[in-house]
Amino acid sequence: MIVLQAEQWSRIGGALFLAAGASESNAARVTKALIDSSLTGHDSHGVIRFVQYTRAIEAGQLDPSAQPEVIKETTCTSLVDCKWTFGQVGAEICIKKAMSQAKETGIAISGLIHAHHIGRVGEYTEMAHEAGLIGIVLVGGFRSAGGANSGVAPFGGTRPVIGTNPISIGLPANALPPVMMDFATSAVAGGKISLCRANGAPLPEGCILDKDGKPTTNAEDFYNGGILLPVGGHKGYGLAVAIELLTQALTGSDQATGNEALGGSYRRTGSTYIAIDPGVFRPAADYASAADATLRRIKDVPPAIGFEEVLIPGEPERRCRARRSVEGISLPDSSWESLQALATKYLIDIASVVA
Amino acid sequence: MIVLQAEQWSRIGGALFLAAGASESNAARVTKALIDSSLTGHDSHGVIRFVQYTRAIEAGQLDPSAQPEVIKETTCTSLVDCKWTFGQVGAEICIKKAMSQAKETGIAISGLIHAHHIGRVGEYTEMAHEAGLIGIVLVGGFRSAGGANSGVAPFGGTRPVIGTNPISIGLPANALPPVMMDFATSAVAGGKISLCRANGAPLPEGCILDKDGKPTTNAEDFYNGGILLPVGGHKGYGLAVAIELLTQALTGSDQATGNEALGGSYRRTGSTYIAIDPGVFRPAADYASAADATLRRIKDVPPAIGFEEVLIPGEPERRCRARRSVEGISLPDSSWESLQALATKYLIDIASVVA
Numbered sequence: 001m002i003v004l005q006a007e008q009w010s011r012i013g014g015a016l017f018l019a020a021g022a023s024e025s026n027a028a029r030v031t032k033a034l035i036d037s038s039l040t041g042h043d044s045h046g047v048i049r050f051v052q053y054t055r056a057i058e059a060g061q062l063d064p065s066a067q068p069e070v071i072k073e074t075t076c077t078s079l080v081d082c083k084w085t086f087g088q089v090g091a092e093i094c095i096k097k098a099m100s101q102a103k104e105t106g107i108a109i110s111g112l113i114h115a116h117h118i119g120r121v122g123e124y125t126e127m128a129h130e131a132g133l134i135g136i137v138l139v140g141g142f143r144s145a146g147g148a149n150s151g152v153a154p155f156g157g158t159r160p161v162i163g164t165n166p167i168s169i170g171l172p173a174n175a176l177p178p179v180m181m182d183f184a185t186s187a188v189a190g191g192k193i194s195l196c197r198a199n200g201a202p203l204p205e206g207c208i209l210d211k212d213g214k215p216t217t218n219a220e221d222f223y224n225g226g227i228l229l230p231v232g233g234h235k236g237y238g239l240a241v242a243i244e245l246l247t248q249a250l251t252g253s254d255q256a257t258g259n260e261a262l263g264g265s266y267r268r269t270g271s272t273y274i275a276i277d278p279g280v281f282r283p284a285a286d287y288a289s290a291a292d293a294t295l296r297r298i299k300d301v302p303p304a305i306g307f308e309e310v311l312i313p314g315e316p317e318r319r320c321r322a323r324r325s326v327e328g329i330s331l332p333d334s335s336w337e338s339l340q341a342l343a344t345k346y347l348i349d350i351a352s353v354v355a
Numbered sequence: 356m357i358v359l360q361a362e363q364w365s366r367i368g369g370a371l372f373l374a375a376g377a378s379e380s381n382a383a384r385v386t387k388a389l390i391d392s393s394l395t396g397h398d399s400h401g402v403i404r405f406v407q408y409t410r411a412i413e414a415g416q417l418d419p420s421a422q423p424e425v426i427k428e429t430t431c432t433s434l435v436d437c438k439w440t441f442g443q444v445g446a447e448i449c450i451k452k453a454m455s456q457a458k459e460t461g462i463a464i465s466g467l468i469h470a471h472h473i474g475r476v477g478e479y480t481e482m483a484h485e486a487g488l489i490g491i492v493l494v495g496g497f498r499s500a501g502g503a504n505s506g507v508a509p510f511g512g513t514r515p516v517i518g519t520n521p522i523s524i525g526l527p528a529n530a531l532p533p534v535m536m537d538f539a540t541s542a543v544a545g546g547k548i549s550l551c552r553a554n555g556a557p558l559p560e561g562c563i564l565d566k567d568g569k570p571t572t573n574a575e576d577f578y579n580g581g582i583l584l585p586v587g588g589h590k591g592y593g594l595a596v597a598i599e600l601l602t603q604a605l606t607g608s609d610q611a612t613g614n615e616a617l618g619g620s621y622r623r624t625g626s627t628y629i630a631i632d633p634g635v636f637r638p639a640a641d642y643a644s645a646a647d648a649t650l651r652r653i654k655d656v657p658p659a660i661g662f663e664e665v666l667i668p669g670e671p672e673r674r675c676r677a678r679r680s681v682e683g684i685s686l687p688d689s690s691w692e693s694l695q696a697l698a699t700k701y702l703i704d705i706a707s708v709v710a
Contacts, residue, residue, distance in 0.1 A: 072636065074460070074461060075430075075460065076431055076460055076461060076462055077460075077461040077462065077635050077636070079636045105429070105430065105431055105432075105460075106429060106431060106432040106464060107431055107432065107462055107463065107464045107629070108462065109461060109462045109631065109635065111635075111636045134600075134601070134605075142649075142652075153656065153659075154653050154656055154665045155665070155666075156658055156659050156661075156662035156664075156665050156666065157653070157656035157657065157658060157659060157662070157665040158656065158657050158658070158659050159656045159657060161652045161653050161656055162653070167594075169593075169594075169597040169601075171597060171600045171601070179593075179596055179597060179600060181593025181594060181596065181597050182593075183587075183589070183590040183593060183594075187587070205560070209659070213657070213659050213660070214660065231586070231587035231590050231591075232538075232542070232586035232587040232590070232591060234538070234668070235538040235586050235587070235591075236586075236587060236590075237668065238524075238534075238536025238537075238538060238668040239522075239524075239536060239538075241534055241536065241649075241650075241653065241667070241668050242524040242526060242534060242536050242668070244649055245489075245526045245534060245645075245646050245649060246489070246524075246526070246631075248645065248649070249633075249642050249645035249646045249649060250489075250631070250633065250635070250636060250637075250642055251636050251637070252636055252637040252641065252642075252645075254645045254648070255641075255645075274462070274629075276464065276601075276605070278604075278605065280432050280464060280466075280605070281427065281432070281434045281466045281605060281606050281607055282605075282606070282607040286607065286610075287604050287605055287607075290600075290603065290604035290607075290609045290610075291600050291604045293609070294497075294596075294599055294600060294603070294604060295596075297497075297516045298509050298512070298516050298517070298596065301508065301509055301512035301513065301514045301516055302512065302513050302514060302568070303511055303512060303513070304508075304511050304512060304513050304564070304568050305568070305569065306511075307511035307512070309511075310509045310510070310511050310512040311510075311511065312596070313589070313592065313593040313596055313597070
């Protein structure tokens with residue numbers, strides 16, 4: 001396992017994406033996003049994606065130098081065409097457009113189409129609460145050709161036909177820290193399954209089905225054609241279906257017309273961004289005081305067995321970011337070797353980049 | 356157990372609420388809401404509430420003849436003061452205001468304060484999808500004086516400090532039936548616990564804590580000071596906190612100033628209504644076709660063991676409504692006796708009312 005400081009990872013990512021053809025601004029933007037995902041503990045969306053994104057560029061699925069464009073706009077709505085570049089570039093445009101509109105109108109919605117992976121969804125709702133606004137971000141859009149183990153079965157069903165459809169909501173407070181919740185609507189993430197598999201530990205009940213559609217707690221069954229289940233049975237299923245329609249069907253990302261040569265041939269993900277002004281119904285300061293009172297009440301709850309304290313949604317991410325900003329970000333050896341090999345291919349001398 | 360047709364229940368409810376002082380329009384509106392909840396299978400929000408609401412009127416917590424008022428309005432926002440009458444009357448004003456505004460602006464938000472119980476949340480998102488719009492309704496606002504067993508513990512905590520904070524989303528389709536999801540963010544509803552208790556069956560793991568904050572599957576522990584847990588651990592918890600702030604803190608329902616004599620002394624629930632035009636980003640007909648394609652893909656999934664088919668969220672309610680519209684709505688004997696006693700008090704001859 002290699003450990004480097006965020007700033008060192010940043011130089012590696014920047015050099016690699018530039019060498020692979022990214023514009024300077026796109027390379028800087030996506031590198032910043034991936035490093036912040038690693039800092040906040042979301043390793044699956046972190047520096048491990050340097051290699052994945054570069055390979056997507058090489059495969060012609062991602063245009064690293066395109067510039068997203070607002071293709072439709074009213075006073076409280078906007079639609080952004082990401083032009084098949086890094087989703088993070090388009091997603092930032094969407095949330096910022098919704099935020100600036102919501103300041104004027106109280107609420108606004110933005111949609112993103114033709115986007116490669118937008119990364120950690122919580123990044124955009126953090127932008128909202130940092131600016132004193134409420135942000136809601138939804139991502140969905142299953143595609144059957146999306147590869148093995150990529151989908152979630154409906155409640156009572158045995159085939160994956162929905163995405164892991166994440167939702168994130170960020171809300172500002174006043175003296176108390178802001179709220180940022182960010183979760184996939186599947187019962188469990190792929191990372192947790194591989195951890196159980198590595199440790200030979202059983203999964204909690206209700207997380208996966210085996211290839212025959214039977215409930216199982218054996219992590220190994222997942223890699224033999226198993227299927228993810230929605231969180232909370234019919235509840236997570238209902239939310240996942242709603243997100244599927246609120247993103248893919250609403251934005252039009254099921255139609256990737258005109259760009260089949262790029263990601264359109266394999267990617268149909270849509271994402272939807274809603275911003276709300278906390279002062280929409282009452283003075284924003286009164287909202288913030290009420291938020292503080294609620295969060296204080298939650299923080300004061302005595303912890304359950306196995307917990308040291310009750311955490312506000314978003315606190316785990318902030319604590320991890322503070323810790324890893326000092327301790328650095330690690331990458332497993334196998335991923336580091338892939339990254340080194342890719343860097344060599346692009347004539348990047350990693351040793352001198354990180355020095 | 357008594358079984359009566361919806362139309363008979365309707366006459367009982369109407370007569371009782373009128374006799375208890377409700378205006379004709381309020382009595383008709385709330386009766387219709389409660390009967391439809393029973394028809395759709397949500398018995399806890401159904402005709403069983405005839406008695407509960409009448410007692411709230413008698414206790415001075417509910418003004419049965421007040422008329423809610425829009426107290427703030429812009430092009431895509433509105434705030435409604437329910438004046439402590441039946442929440443169903445104010446909630447309908449909110450969703451319809453948001454719907455009519457969203458048709459013009461693409462998205463709109465409405466808030467409801469000073470409301471008694473708004474009933475089944477899905478009723479309002481069904482109004483949205485029936486009009487070809489997308490509706491999102493959130494309810495929250497914990498109050499510590501709310502009575503035993505009324506709250507949910509935060510993830511990792513041992514005291515109830517959040518409401519069961521339901522969310523409902525309704526979305527239209529085209530040839531396929533619409534989607535309507537409606538769930539509480541607690542792992543389990545009170546009704547399910549009392550059923551397990553009656554049958555001596557264990558609860559699933561992760562639903563409740565006992566009075567000492569220890570996990571238990573014994574339903575009896577819930578009635579001895581036990582506490583509800585959020586659905587899906589940190590996921591349901593995150594959603595519940597977000598809903599708490601998006602309703603109570605956002606609308607201002609934590610402040611019940613000016614009406615302490617009525618519900619203000621004990622109720623701090625807020626509810627938030629968002630409507631979205633499915634044609635906001637693309638032609639509405641294209642949205643509807645895409646929704647159909649997604650729902651068809653879900654319906655075609657082979658059922659898991661113990662299921663006959665995969666259901667779209669909202670299908671269980673529609674099927675139950677069709678069945679109970681023929682078979683009638685039942686009420687346990689003990690509830691029926693309370694209702695008869697209350698009717699007698701108001702000089703209502705139930706036999707002749709239902710004849």
